[in-house]
Amino acid sequence: MNIAHGPILVVEDIPNVQELLEVTLRFKGYPVVTASNGQEALEKISQEHPSLVVTDILMPKMDGFGLAHAIRTNPLTNRIPVVFISATYITPEDKKFALSLGGVRFIEKPIDTEDFLLTVAEILTQGVATLPRPMGEEEFYQGYRERLESKLRYKNIQIARTERLLQSLPAEQKPAFEALLDQAVRDRNEIQRELDQLYQTLDQLKPGANNDGSPAKT
Numbered sequence: 001m002n003i004a005h006g007p008i009l010v011v012e013d014i015p016n017v018q019e020l021l022e023v024t025l026r027f028k029g030y031p032v033v034t035a036s037n038g039q040e041a042l043e044k045i046s047q048e049h050p051s052l053v054v055t056d057i058l059m060p061k062m063d064g065f066g067l068a069h070a071i072r073t074n075p076l077t078n079r080i081p082v083v084f085i086s087a088t089y090i091t092p093e094d095k096k097f098a099l100s101l102g103g104v105r106f107i108e109k110p111i112d113t114e115d116f117l118l119t120v121a122e123i124l125t126q127g128v129a130t131l132p133r134p135m136g137e138e139e140f141y142q143g144y145r146e147r148l149e150s151k152l153r154y155k156n157i158q159i160a161r162t163e164r165l166l167q168s169l170p171a172e173q174k175p176a177f178e179a180l181l182d183q184a185v186r187d188r189n190e191i192q193r194e195l196d197q198l199y200q201t202l203d204q205l206k207p208g209a210n211n212d213g214s215p216a217k218t
Contacts, residue, residue, distance in 0.1 A: 038062025
């Protein structure tokens with residue numbers, strides 16, 4: 001199976017998920033390159049000129065939303081199809097925002113490999129429908145903020161529920177839920193980090209703000 005315009009770029013920070021996607025695609029004959037976050041992905045895009053980007057959303061340094069926005073706002077890359085995969089951003093509002101960024105498909109984890117391969121084949125053989133216009137910076141950051149704040153509320157509720165449950169579980173059942181709690185806390189901390197950076201960016205976009213976000217002197 002040949003791809004006329006470059007490999008498939010898989011962007012995923014969880015090693016076993018990245019490996020699963022890479023092996024699945026290579027088994028069907030697709031050339032694949034990988035990246036572990038959005039910043040690394042942008043470097044690979046400039047080097048490899050991929051035919052398709054498959055990206056997770058929740059990742060360090062630059063997440064999938066930021067990556068898609070960067071791809072769409074660059075005239076050299078804005079026609080590259082983007083497929084989102086996520087186990088965290090799965091509400092209707094999350095999916096609507098992802099597609100408004102120009103994502104052509106949204107796949108929930110755990111990944112059904114047969115459905116995933118069908119999706120990839122459809123995109124590469126049938127092309128991409130008309131994409132929405134690229135979002136402006138402020139429009140993107142405001143929508144992004146809403147998604148992060150919603151996800152942070154959800155994670156905090158999930159953590160509180162798990163902590164209460166752990167108090168009443170028998171000892172043999174606790175390890176599995178402690179692992180779930182640890183993952184939820186890691187996700188919550190990553191979302192909070194992204195939000196803190198986003199608030200700084202939004203402050204800098206306010207009219208009259210200096211580069212450091214402080215009000216301009218008059």
